[in-house]
Amino acid sequence: MNDELMQERFSLMRERIGEIRKEELVREPYRDFFRKTGDFILEICRIHDRIREGWLEKASMEELKENNHKMYEDILPEHYEESYGNPACAQKILGRDFGQLLSFLYTEVRGMIVFAYEDRLFDMTVAMELFVQIYNLFEDPELSSKDVKDAIYWYVSDYSDEMAGHRVREGVDPSLDFAVRIICESDLTDLRYLYKYGEYVTENERAMAAFLNTLTEEEIQAMARTYTEGYRIGFIQGRKDITKKKTVNIRFQLGFERMVKAAIEQFREMGLAPVIYRSAVHSVNKKQAHRIGYYGAIPNQQFDYDHKDDAALYLDHEFVQRKLRVLQVAYEQVKELANTHGGPACIETFGETPFAPVAKKEACALSAHQQKLQVSYDNEAGQIVNRYIKGEERSFTIIAYPVKEIGENFEEIFRETVKINTLDNKLYEKIQQNIIEAL
Structure with a gap:
């Protein structure tokens, strides 16, 4: 669909949602849900x-x-008990029949935040259309x-071509460079760049x-070199030819951009272009509560946990x-890019405040049959x-650093971690072997 038609669809939905907040066609308590969610949209x-x-x-x-706080405040822990994003709250207010379904709708709509920043009009528009479609259904007593x-099932199924298809492409196509351009x-x-x-x-x-801005360029380059060399050496140790590869997937958390920028330059010297994609937003692309890709702070881990099995509504x-066919077609369309993709290079973190999830009976849960279907799909x-x-032709690397949450000795721990990470590879291998033998 061309941009003009999509803009027209978007404008129509925006106008319609503006009208909804003035209407009283839907009875309470559902009217409040549609007004508040419409206001958010x-x-x-x-x-x-x-x-x-x-x-x-x-x-x-x-x-x-x-602005950043305002966009996310409704699902932050201090507000979550009264949020429609909380399936327990949604069921309490909206009832057993509709609470779970409307909590899913609310969660899918929240994906509009990042799509607005990426200017992905299609993704914004279809979420708005689903919202209006379900609102219209509620006009019938x-x-x-x-x-x-x-309605939810066919939304996910009908648009899986675009949603899952785009997810495949952004995993191998360096021209989808939203994050690379920011970095x-x-x-x-x-530091305003963090909000882009x-x-x-x-x-x-x-x-x-x-903190990374306090480090010298030499220190940043050394950190990046450890990371990129770890990736290159992975190919050598696996007896794989890195010269066949043209792209590398860089995964990181916001705040590491200075190191990532240096790594991008070093990977390019190896002939590898960066592929950097965001952790999944659409339900159809999520892998429970796992975040694969780049991401910022997690507003509320309980929110993620509550919606990890939302696929139960349509699986x-x-x-x-259908999703397997979509996946096959999507990879066939990017087969040359996929064939020259080298695999992930991950920057991970440690020291976060531990999270103990609360299992809620109101949250979606996969049935035994659906669990088997999920395993089969995977x-x-x-x-x-x-x-x-x-x-047999790709590789990966992982490096980890502490985060601020680790405590008041964050900077000291970070610097000591850098020392360990930048040890000579052969010395590191020897230490590792000694540990293995001791165990």
Whole structure:
């Protein structure tokens, strides 16, 4: 679909949602849900307008902080008990039949935040259309939960081509460079850049970025070199030819941009272009609560946990078969890019405050049959991926650093971690071997 038609669809939905907040066609308690969620959608649309006008470049740090907090405040722990994103709250207010379904809708709509920042009009529009479609269903007092569930099912199924297909492409295509441009074109000494992604940003990310800015260029290059050399050596040790590869997937958490920028330059010297994609936002692309890709602070881990099995609303045999077909077609369309993809290079962290999830009966849960379907899908999807990104030809590397949350000795621990990470490879191998033998 061309941009003009998509803009028209988007504008129509925006106008319609503006009308919804004035209407009283839907009875309470559902009217409150649609008004509040509609207000959120309209606010994201306004932010999208401002971003298109260049607001991110002109806004002060305080403005950016305030806006960032406002976008995520409803699901933060201090507000979560009263949020429609909380399935327990949603069921309490909206009832057993519709609470779970509308909590899913609310969660899917929240994905509009990052799509507004990336200017992905299709993804914003289809979420708005689902919202309006379900609102229209609620105008009928005889509505059944099956009607709403069917709307969700066909939304996920019908748009899986675009959603899952785009997810495949962004995993191997360096031209999808939203994050790369932020990293390579921003002034990383100006921490306002952290707010260009649309991710949630806290003191952790700001502190990490600020701390890396205190390191010398030589120190940053050494950190990046350890990381990139670890990737290159992985190919050598695995007796794999890195010269066949053209791209590397860089995964990191916000705040590490200065190191990532240096790593991008070093990978390019190896002939590898960076592929950097965001952790999944659409339900159809998520892998429970796991975040694969780049991401900022997690606003509320309980929110992620509560929605880890939302696929229970649509996972059946037909959907599994459709998603596998979509995956096959998507990889076939990017087969040359996939064939020259080298695999992931991950920057991980440690020292975060431990999280103890609360299992809620109101949250979606996969049935025994659905669990088998999920395992079957994962197995077959893995085989498809391996046909295009051959396991015997790709490699990976992982390096880890502490975060601010680790405590007041953060900087000291970080520097000591750098010392360990930058040990001579042969010395490190010897130490590792001694540990193995001792165990």
